[in-house]
Amino acid sequence: MALVDKTLTCSDCGAQFIFTSGEQEFFASRGYTNEPKRCTECRGARRNQPRGDGYSQREMHPAVCAQCGVDTMVPFRPRGDRPVYCSDCFSAMRR
Secondary structure, eight states: OOOOOEEEEOTTTOOEEEEOHHHHHHHHHTTOOSOOSSOHHHHHHHHHSOOTTSGGGOOOEEEEOTTTOOEEEESSOOOSSSOOOOHHHHHHHHO
16 A cells, blocks of 8 residues: 555644655554644644643663663662663664
């Protein structure tokens, strides 16, 4: 099935935006079944809003990076059975 660009209407600002075939392929590869409700600008604005559920103020825990040995803080309690990485080493490993 060939995907074609779709014109959708943002539920926040009411502006029309294009849901490209490339974006549709990306959504499908991630298992998303719904189309986006918001345009790119409104999605970004919503993503940057502070959350009221306490998520944005996570408890941070001290750890030592398994790669470079630097002291770092992570948003989970290290268990000791798996390596923990600082953000720089983690980003480098993901590339």
